[in-house]
Amino acid sequence: MNADLLARFHGVIPAGGVGTRLWPLSRASAPKFLHDLTGSGSTLIRATFDRLVPLAGERIMVVTGKAHRGAVVAQLPEISDENLVLEPAPRDSAAAIGLAAAILYRRDPNIIMGSFAADQVIGPVEIFQQALVEAIHTAATGKIVTIGIHPTHASTAFGYIKAGESLDVVNAPSARGVVEFVEKPDEDTARRYLAGGGFLWNAGMFVAPVGLMLKHLEANEPDLYTGLMRIADAWDTEQRDEVMTEVWENLPKTAIDYAVAEPAAAAGDVAVIPGIFNWDDVGDFAAIGRLNSEDAEEGVITLGEAVRVYADNATGVVYSDRPRVVALIGIDDVIVVDTTDALLVTTKEHAQKVKATVEQLKERGDTSVL
Amino acid sequence: MNADLLARFHGVIPAGGVGTRLWPLSRASAPKFLHDLTGSGSTLIRATFDRLVPLAGERIMVVTGKAHRGAVVAQLPEISDENLVLEPAPRDSAAAIGLAAAILYRRDPNIIMGSFAADQVIGPVEIFQQALVEAIHTAATGKIVTIGIHPTHASTAFGYIKAGESLDVVNAPSARGVVEFVEKPDEDTARRYLAGGGFLWNAGMFVAPVGLMLKHLEANEPDLYTGLMRIADAWDTEQRDEVMTEVWENLPKTAIDYAVAEPAAAAGDVAVIPGIFNWDDVGDFAAIGRLNSEDAEEGVITLGEAVRVYADNATGVVYSDRPRVVALIGIDDVIVVDTTDALLVTTKEHAQKVKATVEQLKERGDTSVL
Structure with a gap:
């Protein structure tokens, strides 16, 4: 892979969700991503970090709650302060991922970010990394790229991605356009998706130039964009805490799907790399049974x-x-x-x-x- | 009731069984009889004791393991040392009940003992006590008297008592002879017992002149009898511990049913009072569900x-x-x-x-x- 292109890549790990369906194992004080749910010996956040290291090196940012600082640093002792973004309180995924994009953009507007939730199980790692390399190449052509999961059954628990035409991207032979994101379907619809093909599960993985992420955020959630840019401007200064405290609690609460992904797809700016690796979001204890x-x-x-x-x-x-x-x-x-x-x-x-x-x-x- | 007759009555509570089917609630260190399993506010041993007090007053002896001394005294603070018989180790019901009979016989050969397990649930108490009064009157005629439970279903978990002719005992109109004790039946047999009538559950309640108990014990288990009498002779002396330690561990291990009840029934020496109270031996957690x-x-x-x-x-x-x-x-x-x-x-x-x-x-x- 092109070394200059790879040098632009920066991993982002939003580590936010509690994992309510895994209560009482997973809870506010010890959320899902801090547990080893697969018997691998690694917590989910550690495994997520390790999957990105071969491509991102030390350029991996974690966005998590202030309360989890100690636990996250214990899991990722190599993380530098500048790559640890602490939220005073949860404000949903658009604020978390948008803030990472804004901070990275201020540091270097050429960065291609790749955002991957801290609590998913993926393997084999090499297949994931091949998809990620394709996603980075595709993102470099000016796309927000999602890695979609090949459905293994007619799940009603996930949103779907409707894939479009092949995009003929160099070094990304499997890149396709995205027609639209669709919400969690009912069972009949899910069965139709599975039978008809061309639909992938939306695992919330986004790889994109930070500027493009912010452009769509600005267009769809201008207040959120303005607030995040204010924080980002202060981030690497002594005003960080002061501005964060003032701005954060008033930011709109919304999901990255609504704030960026869906409108960007409607604008023809989204591509998808079909992921043929095994994937599980460890959504409940039945999943833990499967995984072990x-x-x-x-x-x-x-x-x-x-x-x-x-x-x-x-x-x-x-x-x-x-x-x-x-x-x-x-x-x-x-x-x-x-x-x-x-x-x-x-x-x-x-x-x-x-x-x-x-x-x-x-x-x-x-x-x-x- | 005849005051002289009542003055001869002495309660005995063997508190031995762990209640394995109630594990892990009931266990060696906290056996079934030390729990309140009915939400009554009383442990089973306390309730058993309280049921006997109106007829026996302070004349109630408890036979239990040395390890439970503290817990039993905490439950029955009024019990005197002379009424607390501590076993160094469990040696089955014939040794426990036989030792009580032997000690009481040495103190007063006219005693009529009534032995009631510490871990049964009985109500209403008054109906039980009426049956017990009949049992004492019947025992005074020279019988070992069991109180049999009217079967409410074709249980295969209990032994049965086959009742015989009415005995025409004064003040004990429901006293009947016992033809035989029968072991836990299979389901077909249990259904036959229930349909035919005349069969009662054996709840292990025995009311009898202590001398008659010992006579049958001597005839059927001479070694056990000899050992128990040796202990009883030393019981109210300074040699108690020494003799107990020497003799107890070599006593034959057998159930009171084999050592006394069954052969006594064969000899025509056993009577039964049908108990029409509610009774449960709290044999498992399903019983706890029923009782609560x-x-x-x-x-x-x-x-x-x-x-x-x-x-x-x-x-x-x-x-x-x-x-x-x-x-x-x-x-x-x-x-x-x-x-x-x-x-x-x-x-x-x-x-x-x-x-x-x-x-x-x-x-x-x-x-x-x-």
Whole structure:
């Protein structure tokens, strides 16, 4: 790959979501990206960082909550202060990714940024990196490039990308235009997408010249753009904290999809590289079961160093962070998540409903365990 | 009731069984009888004691393991040292009940003892006491009297008593002879017993003159009898500990049913009072569900002061002794028992299988949680 082009690439890792469907393992004080959910020995954020290093070197910026500073630095001890962007409070993905774009733009307007959520599981890494190289080449032609995931089933949990014509980009043979982004479909529509082909899952991966990101942000969310540029202007000065405190809490809260991706697609500025690697957003405990299925012992997956599981006619997933015995008798596909102050017992079939339980806990004011 | 006759009555409470099917709530260090399993506010041993007080006053002897001395005294602060018999190690029910009989016989050969396990749930208490009064009157005619439970279903978990002719005992109109004790039947046999009538559940309640108990023990288990009498002779002397230590560990291990009840029935010496009170031996967590069903909130029974349960399309029983949230989603009849070092997750249907899991834990050497 062209060394000059690669030198322009800068990774961005927004590390924001709590991962509500993985409660009580994942929670405000210990969000999903700080856990090793695949038994790989790496937390999700560490694995995300490591995937980018071969292409980005030290040029990887992490955007996360102030509260997670210590945990993130413990995971990524090599990260420099200038690459660690701390949010005083969550303001959704457009603010997080837009701020990274604005800071990088002020440092060097030629930067091509690549934004990858901190809590996805991807492999083999080499296939991902090949797609990323194609995405960088395509971005250099003046596109916002998303890496779309080949659907493996008719999922209703993800938004889709409708791919268009091949773009004939040099060194990016699989680059195609994007007709549109579509919201999470119902089951019939999802089945139609899968059968018809040409639809990819939107994994929220964006590779683009920072200037192009900001151009679309300015056009669609001018207040957000203005605020972010004010912060970026102060970022590498002594005024950083003062301006951040003043501006951040008044920024519009919106998703990067609405603020940039969808309108940019409508303007013909978005391309897609189909990713043929394995991908999982570890959306719930059923996903954790899938991702660890090779480590199952007689149908039971155990997460946690110290827990000892005894199963009698039972299968499923058990997590416990403590040295205790967990006995399962006569339940299939059970999910047991055992933490100091909260215990979840459900089944794989109901794994998506954990979110509703968390909302119920919130409503009842039982927030100390969230 | 005849005051002289009542003055001869002495309660005996063997408090021995661990209650393996209630693991991990019930365990060697905190057996079943030390728990309040009905939400009554009383532990099972306290409730057993209180049921006997109106008839026995302070004349109630408890036979339990040395290790439980502190817990038992905490539950029964009024118990005197002479009524607390401590076993160095468990040697089955014939040794425990036989030793009580022998000690009481040495103190007063006219005593009528009534032995009632520490871990059964009975109500209404008054109906039980009426049956006990009939049993004492019948015992005074020279019988070993068992109180049999009217079967409410074709249980295969209990032994049965085959009742014979009415005995025409004054003040004990429901006393009948016992033809035989029969072992736990298979399902067909249990259904036949229920349909035919005349069969009662054997709850291990025995009311008898101590001399008659010892006579049958001597005839059927002479070594056990001799050993127990040696201990009884030393009991109220300074040699108690020395003799107990020497003799106890060599005593034959057998159940009171084999050592006394069955051969006594064959000799025509056993009577039965049918008990028409409610009775439960709290044999497993399904029983705990039944016994607390009135306290269910939306199908979930919660045991434990500090636990907060959230159920979404779930029913069952949750026990936790700690202040934590337990969330159940989409499982019916689930049983969750949460203790510091062990967690059980099963369903009511499989409640009886807890015993097998405990045996598996024992086999694998994971005994610290038993």
